Amino acid sequence: MDLKGVNNLSKESILIVEDEEKIVRLLEIELDYEGYETGKALDGIEAFDMFLSQKWDLILLDIMLPGMSGIELLRRIRGKSSVVPIILLTAKDSIEDKVSGLDLGASDYITKPFRMEELLARIRAVLRMSQITIPTSPIDDEWIQFSDLRINEKTRDVFRSDLEVSLTPKEYDLLLYLLKNKRQVLDRGQILESVWGYDYYGDTKIVDVYIRYLRKKIDANHETALIHTVRGVGYVLKDAT
Ligand code: CA
Numbered sequence: 001m002d003l004k005g006v007n008n009l010s011k012e013s014i015l016i017v018e019d020e021e022k023i024v025r026l027l028e029i030e031l032d033y034e035g036y037e038t039g040k041a042l043d044g045i046e047a048f049d050m051f052l053s054q055k056w057d058l059i060l061l062d063i064m065l066p067g068m069s070g071i072e073l074l075r076r077i078r079g080k081s082s083v084v085p086i087i088l089l090t091a092k093d094s095i096e097d098k099v100s101g102l103d104l105g106a107s108d109y110i111t112k113p114f115r116m117e118e119l120l121a122r123i124r125a126v127l128r129m130s131q132i133t134i135p136t137s138p139i140d141d142e143w144i145q146f147s148d149l150r151i152n153e154k155t156r157d158v159f160r161s162d163l164e165v166s167l168t169p170k171e172y173d174l175l176l177y178l179l180k181n182k183r184q185v186l187d188r189g190q191i192l193e194s195v196w197g198y199d200y201y202g203d204t205k206i207v208d209v210y211i212r213y214l215r216k217k218i219d220a221n222h223e224t225a226l227i228h229t230v231r232g233v234g235y236v237l238k239d240a241t
Helices: 003-010 019-031 044-053 070-079 095-103 116-130 169-180 187-196 206-220
Strands: 013-017 037-039 057-060 086-090 108-111 144-147 150-152 158-160 161-167 227-230 234-237
Touching: 013 019, 013 044, 019 037, 019 116, 037 044, 044 057, 044 070, 057 070, 057 116, 070 086, 070 095, 086 095, 086 116, 086 187, 095 108, 108 116, 144 169, 150 169, 169 187, 169 206, 169 234, 187 206, 206 227, 206 234
Parallel strands: 013 037, 013 057, 057 086, 086 108
Antiparallel strands: 144 150, 150 158, 158 161, 227 234
């Protein structure tokens, strides 16, 4: 098994939203060094697109942005029922922005210019907090959410990027199993046993066939694939390569 690949799965991802390229570059270097995966957006509109297109563990959000202010962006993100932790980067004299930012659900803020050590400490604290609280969708108890994939366990409704996906019962069972074990590499035998039961023991080809069906419905026409093959082992549901 490719252990390096598996370890990478647990890398936490941080979206840097900041229009000053010097600060962005500095943050990228520091966060990369600390073992985080980073993405960047230089204006509010790009940032909102990036927020929608993949799952982030944390967003660093500058308030003074071209295109759309950080506060407006924060409002839109929370409007999507997202609970992603957000740390605001604020100018020294914008107390009102800090207050409205925290009112709108920012996790914390830090005043520019900041010391990198302090920012890193806050990032760690906020990420730790977010792991203790709600791991699934805040929308409704019955919804399980991962990236832009949502499954309702009661109604068996499946959505990807807000588009409804129609699955056969077995496809649904398989997807639910992958989702409940997201980011874990699952071998074919394990999947077979859990989804099909002991009757099919040994005939793991059926897993490959159904994974192919699922991919057509879940991943085709989407920029980010969620179902990944782990060569020689099996499959994993994850949102980063
Ligand atoms: Ca700025």
